[in-house]
Amino acid sequence: MTRRWKLLILALSFFLIMVLSVSAACPQGFSRKKNKEKKTECIDIDECKDEKLCGNNTICTNTNGSHYCQCEGGFRNPTGKVNFTAGECKDIHECLENKTICGPNAKCENAIPHYSCTCYDGFISTTGNKTFRHDQNATCEDINECQKGNPCGQNALCNNTQGSYYCVCNAGFGLKSGRSSFSGNLEQCEDKCEIDKTICGNGSCHHGASGHYCVCQTGFTNYGNNVSRCTELNCDVFKAINGLEEKFPIVKQLNKRCQELTGDKSQNHSDQTNQTEEDLLKRLQSEIDRLLSSEFLKDRRRVSTFLDLVENVLRLIGAVTEMPGRSTTSTHTELEMLVDHGSVIPKRNTTLSTKHAKLDIQMEMAAGEPAYYPGFTTVSLMSYSNLEDSTDTFFDGIKPQKNQSFKINSKVVTVTVSNRNTSHLKTPVKLTLDHLIQKNQTHVCVFWDSSVNEGSWSDRGCSVVESNPEYTVCSCNHLSSFAVLMALYEMENKFELQLITWVGLSISLIFLFISILTFSMIRSIKSTRTTIHLHLCISLFIANLVFLAGISQTANKAGCAVVAGILHFSYLAAFCWMCLEGIQLFRMVVLVFNTNFKTLHMMAVGYGVPAVIVTISVLANSGGYGTERYCWLNLDIIWSFFGPVCVIILINIFFFLITVWKLAQKFSSLNPDLDNLHKIKAFTITAVAQLCVLGIMWIFGCFQFEESTVAMSYLFTIFGSLQGVMLFIMHCLFSKQVREEYENILARFCVPQKKSYKEFNYSSKAQASKSSQDTGESHF
Incomplete structure (x- = not known):
């Protein structure tokens, strides 16, 4: 075998070993272990053995090849997941998340991991446990303390x-x-x-089946209410006085009733009639009607007796009247009565009203001092329909001013309370009385004083809180019968002055309107002086028109304030234009300037200065616009008008004297051949013109603060109301150029055939007049 084949076989063997080793590995979550038979196999790994794997307050659950975590009861994962493999669990604040979790009458307290519910004092859980949770089906129910022993005692x-x-x-x-x-x-x-040993006052206290009761001594009474304090009742006030029993038979019966209440055994009550207090009240009003419909009460002594008797009768009847009182009317009377019974003095404010009057009073004051409190409180308000006719001449208790007289301008009312000490009240009562004549006049609050000349109206202890044309609110520190007087001022020559004012202003409006048309529409006469004349006429026209239309319209306070503001601005503007007139005349006659004022500068002085003064005055005291009688400035801000006026008058006097002196020199130097009469005439006309134009006659108005200045009143009224006429005469009729313009206008309408001649003649004269006007030449 060759070397190559050996290497190939070695590689294949290595590869086979690797494949076999991989195929023998266990999946994730399993591990290889040998069983009893010593064979290797994959076994699940229990991850939950690691206590820190899921974190605190968690429950770990193993699964085949894996695991999952859950929060313990009372905890929650921040992610909101129920099953998770990693994270932490935080405590749930059940008391914040569900405020009604414990139900009514219980408070919730958070705990870890849960919460606890505890019943409020006076309640107990239905399970009997001190603490519980809502999943235990427990609620809090009331504890009936009255069933547990006797917590209140025997009495x-x-x-x-x-x-x-x-x-x-x-x-x-x-x-x-x-x-x-x-x-x-x-x-x-x-x-x-x-x-309380003094609970019965002047009587003895006893205990009975229904409670305590008082037995009063002779001369004292608790008005038939056995539990009330015994108080002294003076029956002498119900005895026949001043022959009143003839016209007022109920006096005898009231005296009998009073004797019954005081337990006076010396009096014979065998002929008494068993009338209720309601019957007595009806009979009282019936007899009052009969007296008021006769002439019996024309005498002040009888009026005093009558009013004193009515006060005592109402106090007596109110004491035995059941709560809450009575409200009755008759032909000539109207009664509103309030009654309050109880051992505790009432401490509330109350209001009683009739058709023409309203009473605001504190019940504590009506009850009186606690040491003398009889156990009840009564307040009565009686209004008489025509008693003002019988008492309209008795004003001895009031000191009038000069030329001042009085007239009753309200119904007469009687105020009575159970408190017998009402000569000086700690808290004054407020009485609102409607006016019989709704007029913008000064009003005075008065009461009937029997100690002044056997009876008279007096203003002692009473003051006016508020007054307008419809009603007056009075504040008095004692109780009696009350009324409101209208103060009348007998002004001398008032009708003549009013007539002069209205006629003069009406005529001035006509001539001011003509002057405005003249200075604004005739181009040939336009110059700096005519511009001043124009705006002076406009200011006076607005002032006079507003004066005629709104000076007496005081019913609407807001509208009256607007009228006063317009008059303030218009008259100040007129004076400012008068000042510009004086300065312009001074420049023309004395300095001989050909330069003219710029229109913008004149507008700034003529209208800007008054606007600034009025604005400052309004911001400082907006309530100062409008008085009780006229839509003008009251005394608080009157100097915002008279101050600038006085300054302008002084400036104009200075310019007037210098200008007249300069004109006098020119008259003597320009034409020495003029006789003295002609010189005096020209001088006088010029002086009068200057006087009227510059408004120096307004200085007469400064003397109106003094009394008995009839001459000054006439001078001021005549010159002031006719100033528009004088302006027309001085600046239009006395001006040759304006007269020629008027002739030309009339010629166009009356003599058409002479039109061309007139136009030619006028144009020539106008050109010459225009030249002389620009150089400051006088036309007089």
Whole structure:
């Protein structure tokens, strides 16, 4: 055998050995082992023997040739897989993932690996276990504490609630703390007569089957409610006074009823009638109607007696009226009564309303001091339909201002509470009274004071919280009968001044409109001065128009504020253009400048300055626009108008004096042959023109702050309302060039055949006049 064949056989043998070794290897997850017969075979490998293979909180499960891992109960793989071969398991927070897992009345506490449920206090699990899980079919149910012994003691009744209980004392028993209920052993119910020795006031306390009751001494009463404190009741107020029993027979019956309540044995009640409090109330209103429909209450002394009696009657009837009270009406009265019974003083706010009045009051104040609390609280609001007619002249308790008078502008109402000490309240009551005449006037809150001249309206202790044309809100620190007075001011010569204002402004509007058309449409007269005249007329036209249309429209506050703002801006703009007029005249007459103001600069002064002033004023105090009587600035911001006006007036006076002095020199030097009369006439016309144009007559308005300045009032009203007319006369009629334009316009309509001549004549004169106007020549 050759060497080549040996090598071939050796290679084949090696290859056969490799194939046999590979075919004898076991698959993954198996290992070769010899069995009992010493034969080699593949056996499954148990990977779960390695405790760290799956990680913590896991369960490893071996399979044939492999394995898988699962989380223990209460744990979860972050990947969300149930079976996995690698990873870790984290605790599940069951209490966060399912907030109702423990059911109602139980709290959930997380644990590792699970959670536990514990019932709230007052509840127990149905299985009896302290802790449980939802898969144990357990829930929490209420523990009825009242069935376990006697947790409230002998003198109280136990009331079970979900998870707890409370105890209420039996009739005649109470707690020293004054609370109405309790739980636990901190307090126990005791006899009320022992707890509070003053519970009956001026009476003796006794314990009966239905609880405690009070026996009052003579002269004291608990108004038929045996558990209430005994309080003094003065029956003298129901005795016949000032002959009132003739017109008010119910007084006698009320006196009898009062004697019954006080237990006065000295009085004979054999002729009493068993009328209920409801019957007494109806009869009271019936007799009040009869009094109000007669002339009996025209006397102030009778009014005082009547109102005092009504207060006491309402207090007496309210004390024996059942909760929650009554609401009744009659021909001339309207009553709203609120009643609250209870051993605890009510501490809430309440509102009573009638057709024309509303009362806001604290029940705690109406009940009175705790030491004198009778066990009930009453509040009454009675409105009279026509009592204001009988009391409209009794104003002795009010000190009027000069030229001021009063008139009742609301229904008269009586406020009564069970608290008898209402002369000075710690917390004032609020009373809203509707106006009989809805007018924008000053109103005063008043009450009927019987101590002033046997009866009069007085404003002591009362103030106005809010007032508008529809109603007034009053705040008073005492109770009585109330009303609202409208303050009237008797202004001297008021009608004449108003007539002058309205007629003068109406005429001014017409002439201002003509002036605006003149300065804006006639091109031949246009110049710097006519531009100033034009915008001065526009500002005054807007101001006068808004003044006539909206100065008294105060019903709408927002609209009134807008009117006041427009007037503020328009009048300031008029003054600014007046100032520009003065400066321009000064430049023309004194400095003899041929240069003119730029239009943009004039607009910035004429309209920009007023806009800035009004904007600052609005931002500083927007509520200052609009008063109670007029749509104008109130006193808080009035100097945002008078300040600039005074400055402009001073500037114009300066320019006026210098200009007049300069004109006087020119009159004397230009034409020395003029006689003195002609000079005085020309000087006077020029001075008056300057005075009117520059608005110096507005200085008269500064004197309106003083009283009895009739002359100043007339001067200011006449010059102010007719300023538009004066502007038309001075700048249009006194101007030769404007008169020629007017003649030319009239000629076109009236004399058509002379049209060409007029046009030629006018063009020549206009050219000359234009030249003189630009150089500052005066036309007077």
